[in-house]
Amino acid sequence: MSKYFITAIILMMVFISTPLPCKAEDIPDANNRFTFEIYQKLTHGKEDKNLFFSPFSIISAMVMTYEGARGQTKEEMEKVFHFPVDDKARREGFLKLINEINKKDKKYELHTANALWAEKSYKFLEDYLKTVERYYHGKATNVGFIDPSEREQAVSMINSWVLGHTNGKIKDIIKPQAVSQDTRLILTNAIYFKGKWKLQFDKKLTKDDDFKVTADKKIKVPMMRMAMKGFNDYPEFNYAETDELQALELPYEGEELSMLILLPKGNLENLEKTLSYEKIEGIKRSLSLRLVELYLPRFKFETEYSLNSVFAEMGMPTAFSNFADFSGMDGTKKLKIDKVIHKAFVEVNEEGTEAAAATAVVMVTKSALNEPKKPVVFRADHPFIFIIQHNKTGAILFIGRVYEPK
Known part of the structure; x- marks a missing residue:
């Protein structure tokens, strides 16, 4: 059986058993544990490179994908991302954190955004789409991936969304060749931060x-x-x-x-x-x-990562295989993850820091001293x-x- 694709894109930018009950506070803890585990993978064999990524951007895109996972696919993702198994705790925990990060009236710019880009002719479960929108603020937009002319327009639309939500720092995260007639869903997360130092450098x-x-x-x-x-x-x-x-x-x-x-x-x-x-x-x-x-x-650099093999090595190979089960998305077992792309930018100077990142997941058929x-x-x-x-x-x-x- 052929598989349709899911693609997840994560963008980031910076300027200077039986589960136990879970709390909302477990989400930052899960995020931070995942941070250092993936850090070890990304640095292995690349000791002579600059490195920069947003674990929160990555985990935000992947939790939307996880909401549709079932069986072994779901179990593997739980272990890699340390997601609370309890649906209520996980969803409310993410919602609380997303709202806290995106609150208004602050002395710095920090905001995140999630979006789903769904093939218009493909039927996704209404419950899945509602869950992602309610708890992760990920609104679905219908686009055309099957027709070549519509596919080009969809890629342009997604890249424009990412560019806008990272203040122009993350460009062309989705390359035209990354999308095919088998693509059925692209999930994106973008995060942008610009802050001034409390004490600035002269x-x-x-x-x-x-x-x-x-x-x-x-x-x-x-x-x-x-x-x-x-x-x-x-x-x-x-x-x-x-x-x-x-x-x-x-x-x-x-x-x-x-x-x-x-x-x-x-x-x-x-x-x-x-x-x-x-x-x-x-x-x-x-x-x-x-x-x-x-x-x-002072420093400024950009990074880009393809995370498929990294996630497989961390313990979730099934999501990328023909044995993937994302039936929570569409009621079938036709979908698998095709690509997970993460792109990031950081600049640190005398005034402060600017950073941005984006993640995309593409799914296809199958004490004081x-x-x-x-x-x-x-x-x-x-x-x-x-x-x-x-x-x-x-x-x-x-x-x-x-x-x-x-």
């Missing part, structure tokens, strides 16, 4: 300086320096230190979001091997205010990890690795 203090990419390679980069009033008047930031790293939290204006920077004392690869949800939570608990002399490079007088020096002049988090919920919205600032 552009006059930014100077070209060495960035040690490796022991044998140095490059010149615009290195920002943080000072408040005078040259030796240092700011206070949440800071922690262990034998293997320095950690620094930079709040954005309004202090509802922040960037957590992990600067290894040795090799970044060694730090990444032990990176986990539990480790990050421990670091966050140990943060305390310190005077800091801060050096951070005593403060010292002298500041600690936090000099990010070698590869490091950064995390942008929503402080109220604890959800990680973006994560990246700066290997070579550009």
